[in-house]
Every structure is written in C-alpha cells, then in structure tokens.
Amino acid sequence: MREKELRRSMSVLPIGTVMKLTDLTARQIRYYEQQDLIKPIRNEGNRRMYSLNDVDRLLEIKDYLDDGLNISGIKAVYKKQEQLEDERQKNLEKGxxxxxxxxxxxxxxxxxxxxxxxxxxxxxxxxxxxxxx
DNA sequence: TTTCTTACA
DNA sequence: TGTAAGGA
Structure with a gap:
C-alpha cells in the first residue's frame, strides 16, 4: 500500500495536462503554487511537473473556493490538517x-x-x- | 508547440 | 485573474 502512495507523489505531469484534469487556467495553477498550496518540481527545462497528489489538491482547492473560503482560509485548513497529523504521529510513537x-x-x-x-x-x-x- | 517570467492602455 | 510580450 506504500507503493501506490509513492507513485501518487511522482511529479510527471506537465501543466497542460493538469489544466485539462482540473479545469483550471495555468495562471491559477501557478498562483496557487505561489501561495504554497502545492509544490510541483521543476524538470531540466525549468518546466513545472505535477503529481497525482497535486492534482487532487488542486481539485480540493477548487471545492474550498466554491465553499467561499479564500486562499488564507485554505492555508489554515491544511495547516490544521498537518497539525492533527503530527499529533496523531506523536500518539503513535507513544504506542x-x-x-x-x-x-x-x-x-x-x-x-x-x-x-x-x-x-x-x-x-x-x-x-x-x-x-x- | 508548450511553458516560463514579468508586467499592466 | 486575464492577457500580452519575448525568450527558451
């Protein structure tokens, strides 16, 4: 089950493909990157390469935006989410x-x-x- | 052809 | 957020 997660994290999609998959403009996708909502890697030619997780994240961002949240609001959501994951991890370490x-x-x-x-x-x-x- | 950065009659 | 310019 760790194999799939690894593949989902592989950045292999060019922005054009992500645009079609998410129905977002290149402008928006790059903007969300500036806001640290996604972190695509750059290839040899300075081209942004996205992973399936990035695509999922972008689709989520679209939903949140529809729900009336602004960028900072979405940042807060992911921040709290990571915070809860950390707590869960600490509890796990304590058995x-x-x-x-x-x-x-x-x-x-x-x-x-x-x-x-x-x-x-x-x-x-x-x-x-x-x-x- | 596709994507990148920068900038705004 | 859209779009144009100029380069890779």
Whole structure:
C-alpha cells in the first residue's frame, strides 16, 4: 500500500495536462503554487511537473473556493490538517492508536460530566477534531 | 508547440 | 485573474 502512495507523489505531469484534469487556467495553477498550496518540481527545462497528489489538491482547492473560503482560509485548513497529523504521529510513537486515544478521551468525558455521549460520536473519526479545538 | 517570467492602455 | 510580450 506504500507503493501506490509513492507513485501518487511522482511529479510527471506537465501543466497542460493538469489544466485539462482540473479545469483550471495555468495562471491559477501557478498562483496557487505561489501561495504554497502545492509544490510541483521543476524538470531540466525549468518546466513545472505535477503529481497525482497535486492534482487532487488542486481539485480540493477548487471545492474550498466554491465553499467561499479564500486562499488564507485554505492555508489554515491544511495547516490544521498537518497539525492533527503530527499529533496523531506523536500518539503513535507513544504506542497509542487512534482508537486508543478516542477511548481515553471518552473515559475522561464520562468522568467529568457523568454523561455518556453517543458512542457514534467517538467512533466517527470525522468528529475527532471536535475534541481538539 | 508548450511553458516560463514579468508586467499592466 | 486575464492577457500580452519575448525568450527558451
């Protein structure tokens, strides 16, 4: 499963292909790079080469923009995202899995409030961030 | 032909 | 963000 991730990270697409795949103009794609939202590599001829992950990222950026977020807002999203990944990684280094962490938090909340929250709330990873705000 | 940088009647 | 200019 680590093989695929490696290939998705390979920068092999010229900007023209990315334009067709994302329906964005070269101007926009280069602009988002300036904003550090994507980091394509340069080939021998100073040409930008993008990876499949870059394409995914650009498509995400389009969605966020539609949702009314501005560039700085999107930066904040990815920043918080990386922050959460770091925390997850640290917990992993301490031998704690995601489910372990959620169990611990659940126990703590039960003691504090004496209330037993819906298990679904803790079982859904998408709700995890609610306990890190 | 395609992409790059810079700049704005 | 679009588009033109001039080079690679």
């Amino acid at each position: 704690l899995t995601d489910s372990d962490v959620r169990k611990i938090l659940q126990d703590e909340f039960m003691h504090i409030g004496g209330l037993k929250p819906p298990s679904s709330t803790f079982d859904n990873p998408n709700n995890f961030h609610k306990f890190n705000e």
